[in-house]
Amino acid sequence: MIDPSIFLLSLFNGLLYASVLFLLSSGLNLIYGVMRIINLAHGNLFAFGAYICVWLLITYGLQSLPMPAWYVLPPLVGGAVAAGIAMVVEPTLLRPVYKRPEEFQLLVTFGVMLVLADLLLLIFGGIPIAAREPYFVMGFIDLGVANYPIYNFVIIGLGLGVAIFLWFLTYRTRFGTMLRATSLDQSMAQAMGVNVRRLMTLTFVLGSFIAGMAGAYLAIKDTATLTLGVETLVLAFIVMVTGGLGSMKGAFVGALVVGYLRVLVTLLYPEAELMLLWLVTAGILLARPQGLFGGR
Amino acid sequence: MSGEKQSRRSFITAVGAGVVGLAVGLAAGSQVLSAGEKVVEKTVTLERTVTQQGGAATVTRTVTAGGTARPTPTTPIKVGAQYLFKGGGAVLGLPGAYGLRQAIKEINDAGGVLGRRVELLERDEGATDATVTEFRKLVLEDKIDYYFGLISSGNTPAVGPEAEQNRVLTIFTDGCTDLLFEQAVPNPKYVFRITNIQSSDAFTAAAGGVKVLFDTGVVPKDAKVAGIHPDYAYGRLIHDFGTTMLKKMVPEVQILDPQFVQLFGVTDFSAQITAILAQKPDVLLTSLWGGDYINFYKQSIGYGLFKQAKFITTLGFGGSPQTVGKDHPPGHIMGVHANYWFTHPDWTTWPLNKTFSEKFYQLWNEWPSFEGEGAYVSGLMWKSAIEKAAGLVGGYPDHTEVIPILEHMGYYGPAGYVWFRKQNHQGYKNAVTGVGGEDPTYPFATMTQVISIPIEKVSASAEYPTSKAWLESLPIGYRA
Numbered sequence: 001m002i003d004p005s006i007f008l009l010s011l012f013n014g015l016l017y018a019s020v021l022f023l024l025s026s027g028l029n030l031i032y033g034v035m036r037i038i039n040l041a042h043g044n045l046f047a048f049g050a051y052i053c054v055w056l057l058i059t060y061g062l063q064s065l066p067m068p069a070w071y072v073l074p075p076l077v078g079g080a081v082a083a084g085i086a087m088v089v090e091p092t093l094l095r096p097v098y099k100r101p102e103e104f105q106l107l108v109t110f111g112v113m114l115v116l117a118d119l120l121l122l123i124f125g126g127i128p129i130a131a132r133e134p135y136f137v138m139g140f141i142d143l144g145v146a147n148y149p150i151y152n153f154v155i156i157g158l159g160l161g162v163a164i165f166l167w168f169l170t171y172r173t174r175f176g177t178m179l180r181a182t183s184l185d186q187s188m189a190q191a192m193g194v195n196v197r198r199l200m201t202l203t204f205v206l207g208s209f210i211a212g213m214a215g216a217y218l219a220i221k222d223t224a225t226l227t228l229g230v231e232t233l234v235l236a237f238i239v240m241v242t243g244g245l246g247s248m249k250g251a252f253v254g255a256l257v258v259g260y261l262r263v264l265v266t267l268l269y270p271e272a273e274l275m276l277l278w279l280v281t282a283g284i285l286l287a288r289p290q291g292l293f294g295g296r
Numbered sequence: 297m298s299g300e301k302q303s304r305r306s307f308i309t310a311v312g313a314g315v316v317g318l319a320v321g322l323a324a325g326s327q328v329l330s331a332g333e334k335v336v337e338k339t340v341t342l343e344r345t346v347t348q349q350g351g352a353a354t355v356t357r358t359v360t361a362g363g364t365a366r367p368t369p370t371t372p373i374k375v376g377a378q379y380l381f382k383g384g385g386a387v388l389g390l391p392g393a394y395g396l397r398q399a400i401k402e403i404n405d406a407g408g409v410l411g412r413r414v415e416l417l418e419r420d421e422g423a424t425d426a427t428v429t430e431f432r433k434l435v436l437e438d439k440i441d442y443y444f445g446l447i448s449s450g451n452t453p454a455v456g457p458e459a460e461q462n463r464v465l466t467i468f469t470d471g472c473t474d475l476l477f478e479q480a481v482p483n484p485k486y487v488f489r490i491t492n493i494q495s496s497d498a499f500t501a502a503a504g505g506v507k508v509l510f511d512t513g514v515v516p517k518d519a520k521v522a523g524i525h526p527d528y529a530y531g532r533l534i535h536d537f538g539t540t541m542l543k544k545m546v547p548e549v550q551i552l553d554p555q556f557v558q559l560f561g562v563t564d565f566s567a568q569i570t571a572i573l574a575q576k577p578d579v580l581l582t583s584l585w586g587g588d589y590i591n592f593y594k595q596s597i598g599y600g601l602f603k604q605a606k607f608i609t610t611l612g613f614g615g616s617p618q619t620v621g622k623d624h625p626p627g628h629i630m631g632v633h634a635n636y637w638f639t640h641p642d643w644t645t646w647p648l649n650k651t652f653s654e655k656f657y658q659l660w661n662e663w664p665s666f667e668g669e670g671a672y673v674s675g676l677m678w679k680s681a682i683e684k685a686a687g688l689v690g691g692y693p694d695h696t697e698v699i700p701i702l703e704h705m706g707y708y709g710p711a712g713y714v715w716f717r718k719q720n721h722q723g724y725k726n727a728v729t730g731v732g733g734e735d736p737t738y739p740f741a742t743m744t745q746v747i748s749i750p751i752e753k754v755s756a757s758a759e760y761p762t763s764k765a766w767l768e769s770l771p772i773g774y775r776a
Contacts, residue, residue: 006574009599013566020564126386127616128587132594132623140598146573149598152566222563222591227383231561266567267574270555273567274527 002267005143010263016152018259019159023214024232025239025251026162027207033246034183034203037094038102040109042211043233044116045085049078049212050219050228051124057131057220070134071154075216082212083205085116090204095197113229120226128225135220151221158217162210163252170248179203183246238277242284244294253292366691372415373408375400376440376464378430378455380421380447384560384587387615388667389447392469393418394660395668396444399675401659409679410686427451428458435462442466444674447667449473449494449530453480456487465695467678469671472497472633473529474763477720486695488702488716490674490723491666492634492751494530495763497610497727498537499754500634503776504729504747505579505608506545508629515578515606517546522577522605523554524568524592526584531556534583534610540767542581544774552577557588565592569599577605585611593624602628612732613637617663617740620732624741630732634754635666636711637728640746652710663738664710670723673709681705719758724751749776 002010028042056074065073089112097104138154140147170176181189182199190196215228239258243250258280266273284292377396380389400414408414417438419430427446434440435458443459443466446452452471459466460481468476468489481487492500509515521542525531539551552575555568562568569592572580580601584592589612596602607628613620614633643650652672656664664672681701685693688701706715714725726748733744753776756766 003574006570009570009573010567013570016566017564121382126382126390127619128384128387128590130590130594130621132621135594135598136623140600142600145576145604146570147598147600147603149595151598218563221595223587223594225383225560225563225587226386227560228563231563263567263570266555267571270553270568270571274556274558274561 003145005145006267008143009146009148010267012148012152012156014256014260014263015156016259017262018255019156020218021235021239021255021258022159022252023155023162023210023218025236025243025255026166026248027210027214028236029240029243029246029248029251030166030210031204031207032240033248034179035094035098035200037098037105038109039204039207040106040233041089041112041116042207042236043229043231044113044120045082045208046211046215046232047120047224047226047229048085048116049075049082049215050224051078051120051129052081052212053078053216054129054131054219054224055124057134058129062131062133067137070137071220075213075220078216078219079209079211079213082215083209086205086208087201090201094204095200098200113233117226117229120229124224126226128223130223131220149221155217155221158214159255162214163248166248175202235277238281241291242281244291247291247293250291250293257292366689368410368412368692370412372413373442374415374417374438374440376417376419376431376434376438376443377445378419378421378427378434378451379445380586381418382420384590385421385447387586387590387619388470388611388665389421391616391660391662391665392445392447392667392671394656394662395664395671395673396469396675398656398659398668399672399679403675403679409682410692421446421448421451424450424454428454431455431458435464440464442678444671444678445469446471448528449476449533450528452476452489453529456481456484459487460485463695465698467674469674470633470667473533475529475533477722478762484721485699488721488723490677490714491670492725492727493722493755493763494533495537495767496751496755497631497634498534499541499767499776500727500729500747500749501534501581501608501610501629501631502538502541502545503749503754504629504631504731505542505581505606506775507747508731508745509579509606509608510546510549514627518548518550519546519578520550520552520576521579521581522552522572522575523581524572524584525554525556525582526559526588527556528559530585531559531583535581537764537767538581538583538608538610540764541770544767544770544772547772549579554581557584560586560588562588563591565595566599568592569596569601573599573601573604579608580605581608582612583610585614589615590619593620597623597625610634613730613741613743614666616665617738617742620741622734622739622741624732626731626733626741626744628732629729630741630743631729632666634727634729635725636664636669637666637730637743637746638663638669639743640728640730640748641712646710646712648708649710666711669710673707673711673714676709677702677705677707677714680707717758724755726751727754 031039053074061074093108097108135151138150140149178194239254243254265276379393380386400416403414421427443464446468447470449471452468453476456476466487470491472491472494474493474495523535525535535554542549602625610631612630638653641649681698685697685701689697703718714723716723729747730743731745732741735742756763760766
């Protein structure tokens with residue numbers, strides 16, 4: 001019989017991990033959905049946001065910013081830096097290869113990934129950095145046998161917030177209509193007067209901003225480390241492929257499925273936790289090669 | 297007659313020329329000697345080709361003529377090194393590299409090794425395949441003379457046999473799995489390792505836990521012991537040996553199912569922490585290290601795991617000291633891989649530690665970890681061994697002449713006395729662990745109680761085939 005506190009913890013943990021997975025994959029999915037580019041640099045844009053946020057917090061923020069601003073300003077700056085990098089990368093490196101085969105795009109984004117990783121090493125050094133205060137200052141909920149960190153609800157809320165924002169943007173705005181039109185048929189969208197070039201840039205910048213901001217918020221809970229980019233990329237791909245390439249709904253549901261399965265398996269049979277993600281992915285792809293919500 | 301005269305004139309001319317020549321020669325010679333240089337005998341190498349009977353094979357034998365000194369090469373000594381320079385492992389890898397760099401800087405500042413400057417070639421340590429590939433490049437392309445480094449015990453058993461095969465004198469500065477000298481390189485010739493072996497690490501952590509937690513009644517004798525470890529050689533061994541020793545020392549303890557997580561593959565430990573909380577343990581044995589431990593302890597505070605269980609860590613204080621903040625709860629066993637914590641031995645009684653630590657801080661803006669100390673000492677021991685070998689052979693020694701010196705070598709370093717055991721080339725020094733807490737002198741968590749254990753009490757003696765066999769031979773109720 002599972003202790004009620006542990007049950008509650010597991011319930012929250014499932015939501016937390018699902019939220020983390022969704023935040024990792026949503027930007028990547030958005031970019032793929034509209035631009036048909038698999039952005040291998042996504043993980044390191046995430047890591048850039050993480051590093052910038054933690055660095056700002058430990059260098060300036062904790063002393064000079066009022067406490068509530070810790071949770072807003074450094075993560076937004078982290079996201080903005082990632083967006084700034086995207087603003088440079090898209091027109092200079094990606095645009096010339098849009099019409100080329102996918103291998104070119106993979107190579108370019110892989111190159112950008114390596115350059116960003118070395119930039120992080122150059123700027124911040126090899127040792128992981130962590131800002132602990134914002135995580136601890138929020139306090140904990142006492143559940144009897146355990147606590148639950150209140151900051152985790154920030155991550156859960158952020159995941160939900162980003163999901164609602166992306167849904168609203170895609171289905172309830174004129175920009176979203178243009179996004180969907182471009183995703184379906186670029187030439188037709190252009191013929192209908194959509195500035196596809198500008199739309200591509202905006203999509204890439206928005207996807208990268210979400211990555212950077214997500215990295216920043218998660219780094220407050222964890223640490224900013226150089227291998228974050230690759231680890232993140234792998235997880236993001238799993239969710240993306242499971243949910244269906246380019247499908248936001250798929251990413252959302254995929255993240256929830258993987259998040260709760262992980263919590264359950266870790267609780268009942270921890271040895272299987274490592275292979276769980278891969279098993280789920282393989283199982284779903286065998287049954288539905290296009291992913292849960294991917295188009296054929 | 298004229299012939300006689302001519303002959304006499306020629307004779308006098310020849311003698312005169314000889315005298316002048318001798319005078320010039322002496323003057324030149326005295327100039328060389330006055331510059332402080334010695335006349336060095338040249339090594340004479342005799343090569344003889346012998347065709348074996350039947351002519352099937354041709355063997356070339358090279359014989360070095362005895363009694364002549366070998367000159368010191370004028371080229372720099374190339375030293376290769378591999379460390380984890382980025383990611384969660386850099387918390388241990390970088391201080392290791394710093395220690396080696398510091399030793400080499402001191403050696404070069406003092407004139408090099410027998411006058412030869414030391415050139416350090418650093419490469420990334422990574423996954424095992426990549427690490428071995430880089431090692432081969434160092435050997436085959438960069439033509440290194442000696443090799444140092446490695447952090448991960450997943451890597452030393454792969455690089456060790458390569459070093460033996462390529463005859464590269466190697467001093468591993470970590471990667472301390474017992475399997476290296478028990479299985480991967482059972483009869484080492486070229487490979488040595490300076491830091492204490494992992495069985496000693498597991499045993500020291502358990503012994504520290506028993507002394508501080510069990511014997512003082514902080515936790516009950518029948519405490520439930522949970523575990524979380526990285527899922528590779530190190531984590532598996534620490535779980536196996538650590539729980540074996542806890543059971544030996546306190547037979548009543550209950551060992552619960554452990555968690556194994558991918559090394560540096562998990563940043564969110566919420567599921568693992570919840571699973572541990574569900575076990576309701578009194579003690580948590582963990583060998584998470586580097587970035588993994590930093591994430592884990594931070595999230596454990598958030599979930600209240602420190603309230604539930606006392607931690608026994610093998611590497612809680614294993615990385616750069618500043619990486620574990622003052623937010624780390626006090627009163628838990630904070631391991632240093634059973635090797636060294638920079639405030640011990642006490643600086644007033646062991647000034648060598650003070651000098652080293654302060655110099656390390658000056659150079660790298662952080663206090664030394666056990667990795668830094670181990671790498672530093674290995675560099676200085678290596679230099680000392682070459683110089684001793686040179687003295688014995690009367691010339692510049694090759695690897696086979698340095699090895700016997702290292703095999704019998706003891707050295708006083710910042711951590712105290714360290715020596716290599718001839719049989720397995722493993723370094724031994726008194727084992728250290730301690731209790732974490734706060735000291736206003738430092739802006740990070742530090743050891744408030746250091747526990748130093750004679751290494752003989754926590755490591756197998758030479759006659760045991762394996763460390764596990766020795767651990768199992770110990771009596772119930774054993775105390776280190």
